[in-house]
Amino acid sequence: METLVAAVGLVFTSEVLLTVIASSFLGIVMGAIPGLTALMALALILPFTFYMSPVAAAAAMVSASAMAMTAGDIPGALMRVPGTPASAAYTMDSYTLGLEGKAHRALGVGIIVSAFGGILGAIYLMLIAPTLAEVAFYFSSDEYFWLTLLGLSCTTLIGGGSTIRSAIAVFIGLGLGTVGLSVEGGVPRFTGGYTELLGGIPLIPALIGLFAVPELIKMARPVADNAARIVKVKGRLFLDSIADVWRYKRGILASSNLGAVIGVVPGAGSDVAAWITYGLSRRFTKLKPETTEWRLQGVANASAANNAALGGAWVPALVFGIPGDTLTALVISVLYVQGIRPGPSIFTESGPEVFAIFIIFILANILLLPMAWMCVRAMNLLMQVPRYAIVPMILTVCVVGAYAADNDSFGIWVMVVFGILGWILESNKIPLGPVVLGFILGRPLEQYFVASLQKYGGDPFGLLTRPTATALAVCVGILWSFQIFSLVRNLIGTRRSIKPQGE
Amino acid sequence: MLRGCKALLGAITLAVGLSGAAKAADWPSGPVEVIVPYAAGGGTDATARFLAQVFQEKLNQPFNVVNRTGGGGIVGLEALVNAKADGSVIGVTSADLSTFKWFGQTTLTYRDVAMVGIYNMAFPTLMVAEDSPFKTAKEAFDAIKADPKKYKLHIGSSIGNSYHISFVGIAAAYGINPAEVPTVTGTGAVNGVQELAAGAVDFSLAALAEADALMRSGKVRPLLVLGQEKASAMPDLPTAKEALDVDWQFGVWRGVAAPKNTDPAVLEKMRTAFAEAYATDQFKQLMSAQGFDVFTVPQDQIEAFVDKSEAAAGEALKQIGVVK
Numbered sequence: 036m037e038t039l040v041a042a043v044g045l046v047f048t049s050e051v052l053l054t055v056i057a058s059s060f061l062g063i064v065m066g067a068i069p070g071l072t073a074l075m076a077l078a079l080i081l082p083f084t085f086y087m088s089p090v091a092a093a094a095a096m097v098s099a100s101a102m103a104m105t106a107g108d109i110p111g112a113l114m115r116v117p118g119t120p121a122s123a124a125y126t127m128d129s130y131t132l133g134l135e136g137k138a139h140r141a142l143g144v145g146i147i148v149s150a151f152g153g154i155l156g157a158i159y160l161m162l163i164a165p166t167l168a169e170v171a172f173y174f175s176s177d178e179y180f181w182l183t184l185l186g187l188s189c190t191t192l193i194g195g196g197s198t199i200r201s202a203i204a205v206f207i208g209l210g211l212g213t214v215g216l217s218v219e220g221g222v223p224r225f226t227g228g229y230t231e232l233l234g235g236i237p238l239i240p241a242l243i244g245l246f247a248v249p250e251l252i253k254m255a256r257p258v259a260d261n262a263a264r265i266v267k268v269k270g271r272l273f274l275d276s277i278a279d280v281w282r283y284k285r286g287i288l289a290s291s292n293l294g295a296v297i298g299v300v301p302g303a304g305s306d307v308a309a310w311i312t313y314g315l316s317r318r319f320t321k322l323k324p325e326t327t328e329w330r331l332q333g334v335a336n337a338s339a340a341n342n343a344a345l346g347g348a349w350v351p352a353l354v355f356g357i358p359g360d361t362l363t364a365l366v367i368s369v370l371y372v373q374g375i376r377p378g379p380s381i382f383t384e385s386g387p388e389v390f391a392i393f394i395i396f397i398l399a400n401i402l403l404l405p406m407a408w409m410c411v412r413a414m415n416l417l418m419q420v421p422r423y424a425i426v427p428m429i430l431t432v433c434v435v436g437a438y439a440a441d442n443d444s445f446g447i448w449v450m451v452v453f454g455i456l457g458w459i460l461e462s463n464k465i466p467l468g469p470v471v472l473g474f475i476l477g478r479p480l481e482q483y484f485v486a487s488l489q490k491y492g493g494d495p496f497g498l499l500t501r502p503t504a505t506a507l508a509v510c511v512g513i514l515w516s517f518q519i520f521s522l523v524r525n526l527i528g529t530r531r532s533i534k535p536q537g538e
Numbered sequence: 539m540l541r542g543c544k545a546l547l548g549a550i551t552l553a554v555g556l557s558g559a560a561k562a563a564d565w566p567s568g569p570v571e572v573i574v575p576y577a578a579g580g581g582t583d584a585t586a587r588f589l590a591q592v593f594q595e596k597l598n599q600p601f602n603v604v605n606r607t608g609g610g611g612i613v614g615l616e617a618l619v620n621a622k623a624d625g626s627v628i629g630v631t632s633a634d635l636s637t638f639k640w641f642g643q644t645t646l647t648y649r650d651v652a653m654v655g656i657y658n659m660a661f662p663t664l665m666v667a668e669d670s671p672f673k674t675a676k677e678a679f680d681a682i683k684a685d686p687k688k689y690k691l692h693i694g695s696s697i698g699n700s701y702h703i704s705f706v707g708i709a710a711a712y713g714i715n716p717a718e719v720p721t722v723t724g725t726g727a728v729n730g731v732q733e734l735a736a737g738a739v740d741f742s743l744a745a746l747a748e749a750d751a752l753m754r755s756g757k758v759r760p761l762l763v764l765g766q767e768k769a770s771a772m773p774d775l776p777t778a779k780e781a782l783d784v785d786w787q788f789g790v791w792r793g794v795a796a797p798k799n800t801d802p803a804v805l806e807k808m809r810t811a812f813a814e815a816y817a818t819d820q821f822k823q824l825m826s827a828q829g830f831d832v833f834t835v836p837q838d839q840i841e842a843f844v845d846k847s848e849a850a851a852g853e854a855l856k857q858i859g860v861v862k
Contacts (some may be wrong), residue, residue, distance in 0.1 A: 078578035078605070082591045085824065095593025172757070175738030176724065216610060216643075219723040220697030220860075221641065233609030233643065301732065302830075325580055361577070368584045372827045378751040420579060442604050443613065482725065488739060489722045490690055501738075 042390035046398070052092045055098045055395065057403055057522045060140035062099030063410050065277035066106030069247075070239050070436025070446075073103035073437040078367050090295040090391045091371035096366050097392065098399040102344055104305060105149040108334075109414050111143050113266045114429045116247040116436065123242050123471055124309040128330040137327060142268065143276030144331055145338040148406040150400045151280075152291040152339035156346025157396030159295040162386075164350045164382075167299050171351050173503045179493055180498060181507035182300065183480045186307055187472065188514050189314030191299040198522050204460070208473020209480075211236055218482045219489070231445040235478060240437035241453045242471065243374035247388065247433050248454025249461050254426050261490045265425055272408055282328075283335045286316055294340030297346020304360025308344035310472050313337040346396055353377050353389065523536075551599040565625045565807040569600040573621070573629035575614020577607045581745075581830070582665075585658055585792055586630040586823040592815040610634065612644050619650050623797035625804040628654065633700045633790045636848040640855045641698065650846045651795040652805055655812040656840060658825065659789040659833040661765030662701040662727070663775065665758050667734050675762035675781035678741070679712050686718040692742035694729035696723050698860045700790045701743040704764040707854040711784040717858050734758050746771050747829025765789050770831050788850045791833070793840075809837055 045051070045148055058080055075414070076099040084092035107118030111126035112133050132141040172183075187205065214225045215235035226232040254265075279285065297308040316336040324328040346455040349366070351357040354391075356362035356377040367377060375385045383391055418486040437450035460467060484498075489499025498506050570593075574586045583605065590601040606614035611634045618629035631651065639647050663674065669703040682689055694703040706716040722739055724730055730742035731749045735757040742758075746769050752758045762781040763769055767789070778784045794812055796805060815821055816834055825832050835843045853862040 074578055078583070078587075081578075081584075081587055085588075085591065095608075171732060172736050174734040175733050177738070216696070218696065230609045230612050230644065233612060234607065237608070301729075354751075355732075355755060357728060365578060368828055371750075371829065372824060374827065376750065376754070378754040380754070406712075431796075441608060441613075442606055443608070479725075482723075486722050486724050486733075489720065492720065 038386040038390055041387035045088075045387055045391040046394045048171040050088060051091045051094050051391075051395070054087060054094050055178075055399060055402065058095040058099040058369055059102045059399065059406050062102030063106045063406050066101075066103030066118055067109050067410050067414060068436065068439075069110050069118050069243055069432060070439040071103075072107075072119055072239070072424035072440075073100040074121045074361055074365070076100070076103050077362060081365065081369065084369050085372065089370075089375050089388050090386075090395075092369055093366075093375075093388070093392045094395045094399075096362075096369060097395050098402070100345055100362050101149075101153050101342065101396075101399045101403060102406055104339075104345060105146055105403055106410055108145045108149075108338060109142065109407075109411055110432070112138050113247075113268070113414055113418055114247060114432065115250040116429065116433055117242050119305075120238055120242060120307040120471075120475065121305040122338075123246065123311040124337045124341075124468065125334045126246055127467065128333045130266065130335075132327065132330050135327065136269065138266050138268045139270040139272050140276045140279055140327075140331060141334055142407075142411055143272045144279045144335050146404060146411075147253065147273065147280050148283075148287050148291075148335050148339040149275060149342040149407075150403045151287060152294060152341070152343035153345060153400035154397050155288075155291040155339075156298065156343035157393055157400070159292075159343075160346045160349055160353075160396065161390070161393040164354055167296075167350050168189075170299055171355055171357055175501065175504075176483040176490070177498050177501050177504035180480065180483035180487055181504055181511055183476050183483060184511050185507060185514065186311050186314075187476050187480060188511060188518075189311055189318075189472070189507070198518065200465050204465045204467070204469035205473040207460070207465070208470040208475075209477040211241075211470075211474045211479075212477025215478075218478065219485050221442040229445070231441075231443065236474075237441055237443075237446055237449055238475070240449040241474070243433050243437050243451035243462075244453025244507055245457040245467055245471065247429065248450065249401070251426055251430055251433070252296055252458055254429075265418065267418050268411055272411060273404070275504030279331050280335065283332050286332060286336050287339045290316065290340040291343040294343035295347040297340070298360070299350045301351050301357045304348055305341040305344040306475060308347075309337040309341040310468075310475070312340035313468075342400070349392075353381055354379055388475050553713055560618065561596050563739055565804045565811075566597055567630050568626065569602060570625070571621075572601050572603045573614050573618050573627065574603055574605050575611040575618075575629070575631070575634075576605065578605050581632060582632050582792055584828060585825065585830060588821060589657065589794065589815060591824075592818055593811060596815055596818075597811060602796045603813075609643070610640060611619075612646070612662050613647055615644070618795065618797060621797050623799035623801070624839055625800060625808070627795070628794055628796050631795045632792045633851075635846060636844065636851045637703065637855070638656065638700065639702065639848065647848065648841075649855070650796075650849075653807045653840045653844065654760045654794040654796055654805070655816065655837070656791050656793040656835045656843065657812075657816055657821075658792040658830050659767065659787050660745050660792075660831065661763050661767060661769075661787070662704050662745055663749075663760035663763055663769070664705070665731055665734055665742045665749055665760050666740070667737065667758055668756050668787055670740070672761065675776060678761055679701060679709070679782055682709070682719060683712065683714050686714055687720060689740040690720045690722055690738075692722045692724060692733050692739040694724060694727040695732045696805060697721065698855050698858065700788070701727065701764075702858075703851050703854040704790075706857050707782050707786045707788050707850060708764055708778045708782065709734055710854070710857045711786040712782050713749070715857075716854075717803070722781065730731040731758055741847075745829070746775075752831045767833070770826070771829055786850070788847065788854060791843075791847065798809045813837075 063262045065071040107122040110116045112129035115130040117123035129141040294308040348360045352363035437446040594601045606617045620821045621627035709716045728742035734742040765787045
């Protein structure tokens with residue numbers, strides 16, 4: 036209790052509160068610009084934290100990352116340009132809603148549940164951080180391999196209609212993930228001599244290409260109903276979406292919990308949390324696919340999960356100095372500079388500071404509502420430009436984003452190539468979601484598999500020797516047999532027609 | 539808000555496309571771009587941001603850190619090599635510069651840049667789990683020597699990384715064939731220590747700072763410094779010479795470099811500024827708070843130092859078959 040009082044005293048100082056507001060502003064602007072991520076916002080803030088008190092430094096990190104994560108949804112809904120890899124999971128849904136004139140509900144729901152998920156993640160962090168952090172010691176490459184495979188198996192759930200098309204999509208994604216230096220040691224694969232590809236295909240330019248460019252091509256075609264493709268936010272952002280949020284309360288609660296737990300697992304971050312919860316919500320939904328409610332549900336679940344994961348990722352970082360994702364890797368270095376040493380004793384050594392961080396988590400997520408509202412309004416102004424100007428404007432946003440991701444014009448070429456790929460895939464009704472998930476998870480999957488084979492002298496059955504690993508393997512087995520079963524049933528059964536995806 | 543977006547975009551373009559030519563007389567005459575070839579959040583990035591901060595205050599010009607990632611650092615190195623040699627661009631570089639050549643991924647070496655200064659050198663330590671039977675480094679190395687195929691070693695990232703080189707050279711000098719030791723790769727040293735704590739490997743390679751939290755929670759402990767410099771955070775930890783009577787060493791150094799054709803007068807100013815920044819208490823404090831030991835090499839010996847590092851890397855990489 037005394038700790039809590041001291042923590043409140045640490046938070047409610049003008050230094051900390053001003054820092055929260057300033058870094059929230061930076062976070063929301065960077066998150067809303069495609070290509071600029073939460074990680075870059077934190078890197079920009081880093082030098083300033085040297086002059087701040089420990090709590091203010093942590094406050095800057097917390098608020099900027101929470102804002103950037105949510106703001107990443109906005110260009111997705113308005114322009115089909117995913118602002119962050121995590122928001123790519125539901126970009127198609129929120130954009131489709133936008134085309135139907137329901138952008139305010141897609142964004143309103145997304146923002147409200149983001150704040151909710153973020154707060155829940157913080158409460159998790161506050162209550163069970165030390166216990167939860169022990170999870171890290173059940174996880175070696177074996178367990179990560181099965182967990183990643185489990186995540187990847189969710190892809191057939193997110194594609195919508197056809198399992199076969201989703202499977203094709205995921206293998207395209209996995210194939211793209213093999214580009215770059217081989218994981219165990221230095222052999223370039225499919226790089227075509229481009230140094231830029233040694234580290235793999237740059238993710239953000241590829242995402243912008245896959246999602247935004249096909250849409251731009253559609254917009255630019257001289258079709259009569261062109262105006263219909265431009266999304267504008269009409270209606271009340273929050274008031275009109277409260278009912279929606281209430282309708283999905285169970286799913287949102289479940290996804291926030293799952294998101295926080297995925298965040299705790301080192302190495303799986305917000306991206307993975309968003310994709311997995313999205314996949315699960317698609318699998319277990321009772322709503323009719325492709326309806327407004329169905330789309331909103333996907334947006335709600337995944338948005339809650341990616342913000343909850345932010346808090347979850349702090350758990351192993353604070354307790355064992357093991358970063359839950361790339362964001363917390365940076366946070367750890369800031370904490371060290373500030374004299375807060377992560378470790379199991381952090382709650383006794385720096386109790387008030389740690390609780391102050393928890394309070395800021397909650398504060399930042401509340402501040403998220405007005406900040407995101409302002410950001411949506413500002414972005415909406417952009418969308419008011421005349422019709423002939425909107426395609427070049429979005430294209431400019433894409434090009435800048437693709438460039439800024441690595442400060443390299445190579446990213447623009449990646450965007451162009453992936454734009455063409457996205458166009459071909461969409462024309463053939465291959466869903467983009469599984470492509471992206473295969474692409475994101477392909478490399479870690481290989482990495483964990485190779486590490487485990489190295490441990491067991493090349494024997495793949497070694498992957499089943501650890502108890503947690505075996506349990507996860509059983510989950511994968513169940514999921515797979517379930518899917519094969521339903522596939523076979525569909526084939527020999529009614530031979531129902533394959534439903535077209537997207538619009 | 540809109541103005542904010544524009545201002546930010548402007549700032550980014552500015553930071554990226556700076557071309558303000560610096561005159562030799564008054565370097566820096568404008569903002570300086572600091573290329574970091576690794577992602578934001580890593581060790582080299584952190585040290586670079588510290589240094590940029592100190593430079594900025596000393597020289598009253600903005601020093602903008604730009605992460606040019608990709609290709610394990612090669613993309614950033616190429617960007618530095620091809621940058622305008624007018625003082626508007628400098629870069630941070632590391633011991634990777636000594637190893638690229640051996641992997642054949644690029645022909646670029648330290649000979650293609652002008653070294654400004656070295657500010658840090660780190661050695662990995664050999665880590666074991668708390669419940670490991672090995673109490674001393676000698677016991678561990680003798681056990682590996684007796685049966686090199688028995689124990690699994692997590693080397694952090696990929697085969698032939700800097701930490702791996704440090705281990706391989708010392709193991710070979712001790713009479714172990716390092717190519718026979720089962721080697722596990724991963725996503726980095728922190729990943730390795732975590733695998734160690736999860737009981738999945740027998741040894742891992744990590745700097746003390748990277749294992750700090752797990753050491754204090756009693757999950758892992760270090761056996762020796764795989765090099766010849768004591769770690770200031772743990773002065774009791776023996777060096778390779780003390781524990782194994784091995785003289786060999788390869789350290790992960792970090793330094794600052796400029797494009798090759800930078801005007802010698804500008805280069806001289808850079809070196810002076812670097813030495814001044816290095817000498818400040820602020821820099822030392824920022825470094826030590828993160829567990830980085832400051833280390834430097836006199837200007838006239840930098841080339842020899844980097845050359846020696848390159849030769850040592852080549853020697854170790856031959857042992858494990860990376861260099862034929």
